[in-house]
Amino acid sequence: MVITEVRIKLCEENNERLLAFCSVTFDNAFVVRDLKIIEGTKGVFVAMPSRKLTDRCPRCGGKNHLRARFCNQCGTRQDEQRALRATDGRAKLHADIAHPIHSAARELIQSAVVEAFSKEKERSKLPGYVCTYDEFDYDDEVPVSYSGLVAEMGKVVKAHGAHAAPKGTHFHTADAPAQTAKAKPDGFADGIA
Incomplete structure (x- = not known):
């Protein structure tokens, strides 16, 4: 596992323990967003995204x-x-939504995030500073239209041996209305089930 990018969104200084949010990209393929950088009693630490x-x-x-x-x-x-x-x-x-399985992975993520946080704090002091946390870079191979995404997903499904979609599955594309195996209730417009 290689951490290929860390993006930081600094929080305004308001005497709170939450210092920043960050996203971590693994192997240029998988992003985990909303990690929190928190000032703890023993120093800065990274909290994984969680739900109540x-x-x-x-x-x-x-x-x-x-x-x-x-x-x-x-x-x-x-x-x-x-x-x-x-x-x-x-x-x-709270329960973590995404988290490292072992301490070596946690330390790898923690050190990369804390280093990026320090660099972002220094960068924020420069004139014209702009946070890049919410910017997304898309690879040219990724389809940008919804119908292109659906077609690409179909290729992946076929490659993994899936045969037919279950009854009631809806397929929407930018060029065609929804198609479904379910009967539509009376009074509903085409494409809405």
Whole structure:
């Protein structure tokens, strides 16, 4: 695995621990966005992209974040101690979406991101500084139209041995309306199921 690009988006200095967001590209082929660079008690560290953990209300089954005091659906009071606890006793409120499997990979990512962060901080002090975090460079081989993308995906599917799309699968291209194996309900326009 080779880290081929790291892009940094610095946060405004407002006495918060969050210093920047970043994206990391692996092997010029796979991007992980929304890593966070955070000022911790032992120095700067990289937090992987994560989502808030949820559970279901015992009364109505509605989904709620683990910090919710009341159910979003029925308003029932929720147990505030329902989150799983880490070995240090802190509530586990988030789950990583993408993360390294072993410590060597974590160290590789951490060092590349921290180095890029330091360089970006220095670059930000120069006149005319522009953040490149949200800019995307596309390879000439990547189809730019949606129909081209669909055609390219079809080649990949055929190459991997897939035969037919399941019933009910919708195919949309820029040149043709949606086609589906499902019958359309009365009153619906063509292309909408």
